[in-house]
Each structure stands twice: as C-alpha cells, then as structure tokens.
Amino acid sequence: MTNQTMRIFFPLKVTSYLLNDYDWDDENPVELSSEEAMEYEDAILTAITNENRRRFENDRGLAEYIENEVLNKKVYSLYPSVEISDGELWGVMTAGLTEALSGEETAELLEFVVGLNRDGYGEVLKQYPIKTPDRIIYVSFWDSDKTYSLKTEQELKKSLPAPGHDGPVMGGI
Numbered sequence: 001m002t003n004q005t006m007r008i009f010f011p012l013k014v015t016s017y018l019l020n021d022y023d024w025d026d027e028n029p030v031e032l033s034s035e036e037a038m039e040y041e042d043a044i045l046t047a048i049t050n051e052n053r054r055r056f057e058n059d060r061g062l063a064e065y066i067e068n069e070v071l072n073k074k075v076y077s078l079y080p081s082v083e084i085s086d087g088e089l090w091g092v093m094t095a096g097l098t099e100a101l102s103g104e105e106t107a108e109l110l111e112f113v114v115g116l117n118r119d120g121y122g123e124v125l126k127q128y129p130i131k132t133p134d135r136i137i138y139v140s141f142w143d144s145d146k147t148y149s150l151k152t153e154q155e156l157k158k159s160l161p162a163p164g165h166d167g168p169v170m171g172g173i
Contacts (some may be wrong), residue, residue: 004097007107007153008113011092012037012082013140014044016127032137034088040132041089044082044139047130051121052079062116063095071108074099078113080121080141085156091117092143110150117141 014037016030038042058064078098082089093113101109103127116122122141129136142148151159 003047004100006095006097006101006109008093008110009083009085009091009151009153009156010117010141011143011148012091013143014040014089015138015140017136019135020129022040034090037089037137038084038087040130040137041082041084043132043137044089046163047128047139051124055121055124062093062121065116065118065120066109066112068108071101071105071112074101074105075109078154080116082139090156091122097121106152110152113150 011034014034016032018028018030032040052061056062059067060077061079063072063075063151066072066075066078074094074097076098077094079094081092083092084090093116097108126138126140126142129138
C-alpha cells in the first residue's frame with residue numbers, strides 16, 4: 001500500500017523515579033537527558049510495542065485519526081517509536097505514504113503529530129510507568145518547553161555534525 005516513508009523526530013521527556021527498599025521514590029523525580037535515556041531504549045520500545053498491540057486493530061495505526069480527507073488518503077499508516085540518533089534518544093513517528101506530500105500537507109501532518117504527542121498517544125505513555133530493574137520511568141512525547149519542535153528525518157540529518165567532526169577546528173599558521 002505504501003511506496004514512501006516519512007520519519008518525524010521529536011525530543012522525549014523522560015522522568016525517572018529510583019526504586020528504594022519498599023517502593024519508588026516519588027518525592028525526588030529526575031528528568032533524564034536524551035543521552036541518559038538511551039539506556040532505557042529497549043524498555044521504552046517494549047512499552048510502545050505493547051501499547052500499539054493493545055490500541056491498533058488495523059494496519060494504519062494513528063493514521064486512522066487523520067480528519068483531512070486528502071491527507072488521510074496519502075498517509076496510509078502512522079506509528080510511534082523511539083530511536084537513537086547521534087548519541088541521543090528521540091521519539092519518532094513513521095508515516096507510510098501512498099504518495100508524496102506537498103509542503104502544506106507536510107506542515108499539516110507535523111501539526112497532527114504535535115497534537116498526538118501533546119494530547120493523544122504521547123499522553124498515554126506519560127501516564128503508565130515503565131519498570132526497569134533500578135527505576136521507574138515515564139515517557140512523554142510532548143514537552144511544553146519552548147525549544148520543543150518536530151524535525152523530518154532530512155532536517156535532523158542536516159542539523160547533525162558531519163561524521164568524524166568532533167567540534168571546532170583551529171587553524172594553523
């Protein structure tokens with residue numbers, strides 16, 4: 001059904017509560033950096049896979065909720081996940097497209113994903129704890145921080161340093 005894929009990346013907000021002798025320490029939550037959150041990629045992926053199985057009864061995933069008729073026909077499927085890119089854990093929505101999107105349609109899809117992350121699918125993950133051997137984590141696909149933004153895969157790759165580049169290079173004499 002699909003002949004193209006579009007991947008949309010966004011920062012995750014991962015809150016951690018350490019386990020103590022009896023329960024988890026809800027008095028001292030710690031927000032993990034995207035680098036620290038990489039350690040929990042497998043646990044987060046398992047939680048997302050379980051939620052996807054529970055929630056989706058068809059092969060379209062979140063695309064079934066797209067109200068714009070034209071966009072709904074072009075975006076056949078839409079599934080959430082997480083992925084490590086350049087040493088950071090990112091949230092990812094993968095859209096299976098039946099045909100290329102115009103610039104306006106891409107903007108509309110990005111806005112739809114923001115809504116899903118803020119009030120929909122992302123809200124579900126934020127409410128259920130993911131238990132790991134040493135802590136409980138909550139994952140949010142949304143952050144009200146003003147720096148929160150979505151990036152297409154192409155935009156993300158453009159913003160990453162070139163391979164082998166370790167920072168500024170000082171010139172010689």
